[in-house]
Amino acid sequence: MTLGGLLLVVLIVAAHAVFFARVYFIIRCIRLGQGSLPAAFPLLRMKDVLVKGFGQVLVLRQPAGIGHFLIFWGFFVLTYGTLEGLIAGVFPGFSFAWMGPFYWLMNTLQDWFGLLVMGALAVALYRRFVWRPRRLQASLAHTIDALIIIVLIAVLIKAFYAMRIIEPKPGFTPVTDMLRPWFVSVTGKAAHPMGYAAFHWLHNVVVLSFLVYIPFSKHLHLITALPNLYFRDEKRIAGRIPKLDLEAEGMESFGISKITEYSRKDLLDVTACTECGRCQEACPAYFTNKPLSPKEVVLGLKAHLFEECPALLRDRTAAPKKALYPDVIEKDVLWACTTCRACEEACPVEILPMSKLIGIRQARVLMEGDFAEEAQTALRNVETQSNPWGLPQEARGAWAEALGVKTLAEDANVDYLFFVGCAGSYDQRYMQVTRAVARLLQEAGVSFGILGAEECCTGDSAKRIGNEYLAQMLAQQNVDTMNGYGVKKVVTACPHCYNTIKNEFPDYGGNYEVVHHTELLAALMQQGKLKPKQGPATVVYHDSCYLGRYNGVFDAPRAAILASGTLKELLRTRSNSFCCGAGGGRMWMEERIGGRINEERSKEIIQVKPEVVATACPFCMTMISDGLKSEHRADIPLKDVAELLAEACGIVKKDVVEGE
Amino acid sequence: MKIAVLVKRVPDTASVFKIAVDGKSVETANLKYVMSPYDEHAVEEAIKLKEKNGGEVIIVSVGPSEAKEIIRSGLAMGADSGLLITGAEALSPRGLAKVLAAALKTLAPDVIFAGKQAVDDDAAQVPERVAELLDMPHASVITRFECLGASVVVDREIEGGQYTLELPLPALLTTQKGINTPRYPTLPNIMKAKKKEIREMSVGELGLASEALAAGCTVEAFTLPRQERLRKVLEGESIQKVQELVRILRETEKVL
Amino acid sequence: MSVLVLLEQRGALKACAHEAAMVAGTLARAAGAPLYGVYIGKSLEEASSLAGFGMQKVFAYEHDSLGHFCGEIYTSIVNELAKELGSTVIVGSASALGKEWCASVAARLDVELVQDCLEVWWNNGLMARKPVYAGKVLAEVRVINTPAMVSMRPNVVKVERDASPAPEVEKRGMPSSTPRVVVKDVALAPAGTVELTEAKIVVSGGRGLGGPEHWPVLQALCDALGAALGASRAAVDAGWIHHSHQVGQTGKVVSPDLYIACGISGAIQHQAGMRPAKIIVGINKDPQANIFNVCDYGIVGDLFEIVPLLAEEIRKVCA
Ligand SMILES: Cc1cc2nc3c(=O)[nH]c(=O)nc-3n(C[C@H](O)[C@H](O)[C@H](O)COP(=O)(O)OP(=O)(O)OC[C@H]3O[C@@H](n4cnc5c(N)ncnc54)[C@H](O)[C@@H]3O)c2cc1C
Ligand code: SF4
Ligand code: SF4
DSSP states (O other), X not given: OOHHHHHHHHHHHHHHHHXXXXXXXXXXXXXXXXXXXXXXXXXXXXXXXXXXXXSOTTGGGSTTHHHHHHHHHHHHHHHHHHHHHHHHHHSTTOOSGGGTHHHHHHHHHHXXXXXXXXXXXXXXXXXXXXXXOGGGOOOHHHHHHHHHHHHHHHHHHHHHHHHHHHSOOSXXXXXXXXXXHHHHHHHSOSOOHHHHHHHHHHHHHHHHHHHHHGGGSGGGHXXXXXXXXXXXXXXXXXXXXXXXXXXXXXXXXXXXXXXXXXXXXXXXXXXXXXXXXXXXXXXXHHHTTOSOOHHHHHHHHHHHHHHHHHHHHHOTXXXXXXXXXXXXXXXXXXXXXXXXXXXXXXXXXXXXXXXXXXXXXXXXXXXXXXXXXXXXXXXXXXXXXXXXTOOOGGGGGGGXXXXXXXXXXXXXXXXXXXXXXXXXXXXXXXXXXXXXXXXXXXXXXXXXXXXXXXXXXXXXXXXXXXXXXXXXXXXXXXXXXXXXXXXXXXXXXXXXXXXXIIIIGGGGTOXXXXXXXXXXXXXXXXXXXXXXXXXXXXXXXXXXXXXXXXXXXXXXXXXXXXXXXXXXOOSSOGGGOOOOSOXXXXXXXXXXXXXXXXXXXXXXXXXXXXXXXXXXXXXXXXXXXXXXXXXXXXXXXXXXXXXXXXXXXXXXXXXXXXXX | OXXXXXXXXEEOTTSOOOBOTTSSSBOOTTOOEEEOHHHHHHHHHHHHHHHHHOOEEEEEEESOTTXXXXXXXXXXXXXXXXXXXXXXXXXXXXXXXXXXXXHHHHHOOSEEEEESOOTTTOOOOHHHHHHHHTTOOEEEEEEEEEEOSSEEEEEEEETTEEEEEEEESSEEEEEOGGGOOOOOOOHHHHXXXXXXXXXXXXXXXXOOOHHHHOOSEEEEEEEOSOSSOOOEEOOSSHHXXXXXXXXXXXXXXXXX | OOEEEEEOEESEEOHHHHHHHHHHHHHHHHHTOOEEEEEEESOOOOGGGGTTSOXXXXXXXXXXXXXXXXXXXXXXXXXXXXXXHTOSEEEEEOSHHHHHHHHHHHHHHTOXXXXXXXXXXXXXXXXXEEEEXXXXXXXXXXXXXXXXXXXXXXXXSOOOOOXXXXXEXXXXXXXXXXXXXXXXXXXXXXXXXXXXXXXXXEEEEOGXXXXXXXXXXXXXXHHHHTOEEEEOHHHXXXXXXXXXXXXXXXXXXXXXXXXXXXXXXXXHHHHHHHTTOSEEEEEESOTTOGGGGSOSEEEESOHHHHHHHHHHHHHHHTO
């Protein structure tokens, strides 16, 4: 071994020591979290990692993802050469040549990927420093971080090409071959033993610096992203908020008020952030200039984790330097979230920023009773009259009488329970939708009944505001009533009820086949039980977050619209749909900061010049209706999908409007 | 400092009221019960005072045993203990006040808070009577409260203005809406409230003479002014509609 | 047997004092009993305004320090006087001060009291009608034992005088006692500012108002009614008025006797704020507007025409 080789060995050992010390620290940080990482069904998890990780399908949902795809795979390909170079640095003359055709293939790929990665880096640089889309605008530290990485990789690739130019390797290497004459003409000769050694050193040193730098930078995701995909928490995915155990013995704290109260998966989450900003770009709160950015939430938690952990690792009871709330996540950040889940959908590594916020909300509400006064009014109303407006519980089924719809108390022998929801029961505007649904079901001969005054709010808003206690009481009460009648199938006219009954009621022993009214209506059309006549109107459909993104119901409402008119898509549609602003209990709070989310969405709707706007959610209906009015376009008719269908099926308007 | 709060279990006034068959009570089956809203302000003010000056808050109520739930909600807001006096359903405000006064005498509080009225019988007199019976200075419908140690300063509402009053302790005060925002109970406090003591006693135990408690007035009939909104759209020329409206508001509805 | 009426004053006799005297007079006549009045204040200047109620005598306790209500002194005066006169029925006003006064007197005399009566009459004894359950139900109460007290809700009784002369005035001095409660300050809100949540009448404007320059239209109606001014969120959002006027789910919940919604569509989020109102009037030019589903009386018409007419009519009729 040469002196140079020895020096390299020392560097390699040192770099790895630093690297692994940091990784070990991060693992210990994550282990400060609660519970264990979910690990059931390893084969499914492996598949996830292969498809979403190695296949990069989540990253590739955006065009910019192509660059990442190239860098990602370039990294693996180039690592092959890097390894060879490192070993050759210690044992001069070493090579992987013995691998024969594979060696040839890898050399070929390296040559190609070198160029592709350089191209991707150029684009990355351009996007960060010239074009600067909002989602990539970051603090100076984060920008420098990104720059360092780009420069390191660029230097690495330059050194690589230089080495290959001087010392060709077998393979189909057009890039190197093209560069060689130019190199020779510049340097005047082809053989550069000293030059080769220099580039070889440069390459090795840069590689080792990179190794050290990774776990300290945003490129930590190189290490944590794939595990994060592997350990995805199926209980949390798609916006489901698991039931908190409020009766656990000795439990003194509920929700998240300290970073270590998060689950290990939550903590792994925050270390996996790539700072890509896709979540932020999708976030309606951020878009309307509120202080919330899901990316900053994740990064804030990450920084907080690393800052608090050294002390906590020494002493689990150490007092935090900063309070999670309000120092790390401040009030206006916490409450701006509409729980639209756009951030979670957008994230290429399946980080769940929204559920981090819900945990803190739970602590604020359950431990401190601290939340917006207006929302307190709504929840108090829910407590007494089981609806947020405080209207009499007894009047809940009043809409149904004129249509001859029976309650389960009157006749429980029906196929479907029509779970109407608060808005459908009390909001005069949405009661028309309720009646349209009821009339369509009658028309199609579906046997159904309602709970009437026995129906309670499902507690969606309470739950997402963080009032787990109230939400659990409501859920249990509903489940008990429904099970009491032996309910098997449920149709609801509210995506929020739908999501709660379908995804959260099972926690309370309520297992039903749940469909949204648009799903049932689409099915009835397909079965020929409803025969709509197509009309001429161009309809624009606004996807409800809780129906679409949360539960993947995109096609049923569209099918119903297509049967009654022509459909026009918005720019942000389906899983990319932009929130109306009402979710997460925001329906019950004033929106004082920044622009109005519903007005932004209404502007997008107005832009595509619809003849009719269709929604499938009572909150969306209020929000879009208000938004259209604010934009002085109250003339555009706004209807629920069921109303469109009722018209197309020739159901008498009077039935729907007055229910008489 | 010992602080007592008088609270009452009442039906939520958003409920749909129906007259029972006897014609002089309401059907209770579908009613939702709550702490009378003005009492919530009284509890809040009491707890704020305790947080500032220390001491204990005792929630006192006369009612059926279900009223314990309402006392619990006061305990969940942060009060320390409760006292429920049962068996007094048939009393008029006059008798009720005597019962409360007798019970409070044994507690000897420094401050008593109560809501300005309970929104069931809307009698609007029990706290004042209690204070008189205990010979305590008192002030009603207060919108601000400040404790100066041996005395308290309050703003008391009058039509189109307010009095600022100073009362020596012990004193009784009845609260009006604007005085504070009742806190939203926290889960640990709800849990703790389940374990806090609620003493239950019957009227008999207070040893009051039954003649002194006998109700001197009774309800003969209940009527419902209105079940639902009338939804009556007035017809005619503008001026006729306006005149008709004013006539109705004055003569039929008596709100002008 | 006699009837005694508590005459509330603020400087001059208040309107509710005349209303109480009117009611007390009717009762006295029905029971064939004499009617006395009690005045406590600086000095009773307008005894003549008490003519027409059949009042024999008014006892005027006059002193500079009696200008402002002082519960302890006011109560003990009435307590003494009622005993002296052997009053069977005492009538007061259910005003902010009157309620406290009546309750205190009733406690001292150990008699029943029915507060906030809309109507009292004589039918083999004293009868009273009063709202209970925050006005959702009306109760007819029979007072079994006398002596007893009633207080009348202000602005309900129509004052009608007969030809009976003004009462004789018997001046009395202030009893010597030092009250424990000290009045430190009396602040009268500038006229026309009525707190929204406590107002008896609320007039609200919505997007139909068209712009902030049109508030005077509604303000004129508010002035005529002594009402507080409310708004829908649409009007607040447009920046036409401060959020503190917003009525609704995320604004204030108001519980007036009368709520007049002008140019408001009646969306559920607004409805939540006006839900406790006893009577709701909707004025909207769109006959399909939802306000007509949730109001008691509706006028279809342009608010710029209707509201001024209404203000004028009210001024005329209620003058
Ligand atoms: C989170 C959230 C919270 C909310 N909180 C509240 C709240 O607290 N309070 C609240 O009010 N709303 C609230 N809203 C808004 C609510 O949904 C409605 O948008 C709002 O109440 C509509 O106000 P408006 O009736 O004034 O306007 P519009 O609905 O636009 O109605 C205006 C009406 O005026 C009529 N009109 C127009 N010109 C005239 C004229 N010259 N004469 C007579 N009538 C005329 C029109 O026919 C129309 O019916 C909230 C909404 C959301 C999403
Ligand atoms: S759930 Fe929606 S509003 Fe909340 S942080 Fe994510 S994107 Fe933003
Ligand atoms: S949380 Fe996900 S989407 Fe948001 S910046 Fe991080 S990696 Fe990107």
